[in-house]
Amino acid sequence: MSLQEFNMSIAGEWTGANSGKVFESLDPATASPWAQFPDADESDVNRAVEAADRVFKSSEWRSINATARGKLLRKLGDLVAQNIETLAQLESRDNGKLIRETRAQVNYLPEFFYYTAGLADKVEGETLPLDKTDMMAYTIREPLGVVAAIIPWNSPLYLTAIKLAPALAAGNTIVLKPSEHASATLIELVKLAELAGIPKGVVSVVTGFGPSTGAALSSHPLVRKVAFTGGAATAKHVIRSSAENFAKLSLELGGKSPQIVFEDADLDSALNGIVAGIFAASGQSCVAGSRLLIQRSVYNKFLDALVEKASKIKIGDPALDESEMGPMATAQQLAVVESFVEQAKKQGAKLRLGGERADLEKGWYYQPTIFECAANSDYLMQEEVFGPVAAVIPFDTEEEALAMANDSNYGLAAGVWTRDIARAHRVARDVHSGIIWVNTYRVVSAMASIGGYKHSGYGRESGIDSVLAYTERKTVWINLSSDPMSDPFVMR
Incomplete structure (x- = not known):
């Protein structure tokens, strides 16, 4: 050819x-x-x-x-x-x-x-x-x-x-x-x-x-x-x-952007926002919302729903309108994703979904992947993957969520999911990131600046x-x- x-x-x-x-x-x-x-x-x-x-x-x-x-x-x-x-x-x-x-x-x-x-x-x-x-x-x-x-x-x-x-x-x-x-x-x-x-x-x-x-x-x-x-x-x-x-x-x-889901959030909307944040563009986005902080009272319910929703994502040829997730852009990036997944497994993270290449004949495709992590200091919670890999951890209080969100070398973006308007403004004020999305994610405008804090x-x-x-x-x-x-x- x-x-x-x-x-x-x-x-x-x-x-x-x-x-x-x-x-x-x-x-x-x-x-x-x-x-x-x-x-x-x-x-x-x-x-x-x-x-x-x-x-x-x-x-x-x-x-x-x-x-x-x-x-x-x-x-x-x-x-x-x-x-x-x-x-x-x-x-x-x-x-x-x-x-x-x-x-x-x-x-x-x-x-x-x-x-x-x-x-x-x-x-x-x-x-x-x-x-x-x-x-x-x-x-x-x-x-x-x-x-x-x-x-x-x-x-x-x-x-x-x-x-x-x-x-x-x-x-x-x-x-x-x-x-x-x-x-x-x-x-x-x-x-x-x-x-x-x-x-x-x-x-x-x-x-x-x-x-x-x-x-x-x-x-x-x-x-x-x-x-x-x-x-x-x-x-x-x-x-x-x-x-x-x-x-x-x-x-x-880059970023390791947190998405914080509070118990009072519209959970269906938050599910869509989480999927948009980490699985859209196969996770190859600087603002990928790849750290999922979920309040403990809704943790199991929300995570189960996320696993079910992500398992139905249609992986396929990016040229087809019906495809929902395409390939990694390079063979090198595919290898990077695989190495992160192996490192997470070795560190004891619990694999809930994916964790391997997608079963297609050609191309650099990887499955939507979700890990439960034990601590915010875990490798997968701290390092940017730039692939469709989500790291999930529970929290109890707003103060704990803020501490975990800010315990990162990165500060590009964050998502906040809550119906409490006062909490939304508090968390948006206190998270150390250059872009904060409240009850939405991955939105851009010519009128809105983008840029990050820290690394x-x-x-x-x-x-x-x-x-x-x-x-x-x-x-x-x-x-x-x-x-x-x-x-x-x-x-x-």
Whole structure:
């Protein structure tokens, strides 16, 4: 079978790697090669970043004012809306995510471009009320320069949009580096950016591997910001690389997000929320609600119902609308899930469901898996699996639930299930996570920021402040006095 061939976009030209090297991408549903991409090295990255820097400094890009940039982003949103099915099918093929999920994600994707387009000309400076009557000072916001965006394989289009849109709205140029496991849709997005009228070279994409392509990009001396989504281990390399160029960083990393089910919750709704949190996307989500804290008075009833519901999840080809859980995106991730399950068994966790590969002829499928754990310190309660594996533990009081929820290195998201409105607000206030969902889970909006505490990273994406994160603040001083400057050896 012939492979679909893709090229990179550098300085507005579609090209292969300087070395001529390529790599294959495997279809998670079949474990077979389906596409081929250029394997970029440091010379390709240098070419892309230098071109992005030239474009950033060019009159062509700098003369496009904020309102005009907003119109370009709105046009890009329109083009995404016109290509929903193509993009959804491509992403599903590339990373194994259910077509029903990729279709829903791409259908909402234009909203991120529309919302950010509206923010583009709302970036304002301030006049400062100085304590010096002979001086005036004001601030302005300016773009940073070249932004490097490093994107993971689980939701490439969505996780690119929340970086690309604000970076362009602020007037930056950007070089995208997708995961080697899911590069196709980012290439198609760059094509749409060109069709929208965004000048060539403002958006580039280089494909390749983290230790070569990614490291060269994050450490490049002309890169002024690195926007990274991925695992904590890789983030440490990004942080070290960025020390070479003192680039700003935003890091959206992993999580071990708790879902707290109180005895007064709507248990049917909570069941759906738990399934959405850990088994949707086969658990391959940074916000996966994989720690289930259930109040003891309803623990057995709720857990039995969850086991029954999860046992009926239909595992199958992600291209089929009736499938409810698809494969792991990579063979490596499948192996990681298997190793976590074996570790949990060795530590004495009680297996209630799953615990092995799904019985399909081809592909990297794993069963929905549920473990009862003895203590919050158990390995499975503390470490991110990034697969369809839930760790469950009972609690007695609200205080105990909060203590367990916060006893984690992570702090990305949390779910709270209760009908008690006062408790809902208390727990939402006291859980140390950047996103709290109450009586729902895994909801996003272009207007709502995302980001984590602790080892889940820092910085926020999406929402009203997203564009500001891609700017520098400058303070301008004006001397209003006609008198000569006073003593030059004394700070005014």
